[in-house]
Amino acid sequence: MASYQFNVVGYVRSPYKQKFAIPRQPGLIPEATGYLELEPEYCDEAIVRGIDSFSHLWLLFIFHETADKGWSPMVRPPRLGGNARKGVFATRATFRPNPVGLSVVKLEGIERQNGKLRLKLSGIDLL
Template identity: 35%
Template sequence: MEITYKEIGKIRSNFKEAEGTPIQPTAKDSAKGRIELLAEYKQGLKDLAGFSHLILLYHCHKAGKAALTVKPFMEDKPHGIFSIRAPSRPNSIGLSVVQLEKIEDNIIYIKDVDILDKTPLLDIKPYVPEFDRRENVKIGWLEKNVAKLSSMKDDGRFTDK
């Protein structure tokens, strides 16, 4: 089955290339950005300003060719694509939790951004801890590597070069 989505806006950030971009929103101290929502979706922003965080779903438009096993940033051995968050996947959909700063007209100002400039936005959902947080979480192979997060940056390995 073929599934088609249309962008609802663009995510804007200071990250023009993958290299040097934080690999997760929490890896960089409050990198700022904005969402330029298409005017036809502005009415959908009603009541969103009451939330502190948003879940963004987007198309990784600069992702390289999909692979089922890849070497992630925080380890030197390959893992299955579904056990990592790399953009080079069968459906190159990205997910980030960002902090909402303010909304002006159809522009949403955000921080904790790890997204490339001009990334097509597919959807916005409010982050609700009671819905989204889980207890007794296991993080697999990342358990021994997650401490590296604050020092890791994208090296461009998952982009279409």
Template identity: 55%
Template sequence: MPASSENSGPHWTIRPIGYINSPYKQKFGVARQPGLVPAAQAYIDLSTEFTAECVRGLSDYEYIWVQFIFHATIKDGWQPLIRPPKLGGKEKKGVFATRSPHRPNHLGLSLVKLERIECNKQIRLYVSGVDFLDQTPVIDIKPYIPFVEAKPYAHSSFAHERELLTVHWSQHALNQMQFFSLDFEYFQLVNQSLAQDPRPVHQHHTDKVFVMHLGNFDVLFQFRDKTVEVTGLREHVGI
């Protein structure tokens, strides 16, 4: 991956150390920030060259930083100005003043909770509160150290906590939950993901039925004012 623009200096190659298995199978619906959807659980499979020695002591930390590549947006290039969803898509900010995936080097950084580590033939890290797209390449992992990295009173410009939407399930959707034998964890994942309002800004005034591929299922839902109604579930059929 280039460290600078073409013909402007040296370049370096960064290779993935592993890949993420996430319930978010498409860009639409992915949590906008880590930690907003605690029920979003994933795991990171490290490449087989990395042994248990590489994660010795990591389980002593509750949270970890995960550096990754926004692999699904590389083909779109990058933009110097971004319209952050929090600003209703009406105001532009510089790319380096946002967390947009459309960055010069398409690098991402997320703070996630480390649930446990399995050390078998392949090292697997279970994490929660994720905002990763499935099969995201991981390029580094570091422990989170709160006494030097937590700044709870720092000014954060337009990035502030947003009001959550109320999620309602139709009886039909609840019946399908039971039919597919889906557990409470999936119910929570859907609720927490939809409460964040995953709609693009330009579709906030439509009564269309949205479809989000979450886990192995498609979740169908509609918006009514500040309420989201889950109207149905169906098994996802890949194309």
């Protein structure tokens, strides 16, 4: 089976500290703001040149809290009361064969702080 390795380009700094507070979809709480802080090797402003012409960004991320816990083909989504079982690909469950998620966020701006380059985001639904 093929596998791939990715480089971490940044970390999300979110207002959410536990998974139960996170909205079930991006954009449900537009005032929820966070930041994507880029790793030092990606802090060259050329790397984000032109990104401000977009209103929204797609973020690929790792479900870091469950990445090493394995996956399950069937899950019980909280939205269904936790009783009905669904296939993992029919849900937003974090226990996936690959712990990768996708979220769309609104780009509010680009900032430099303490030598770090970061993107200000809103409508965030990430931990």
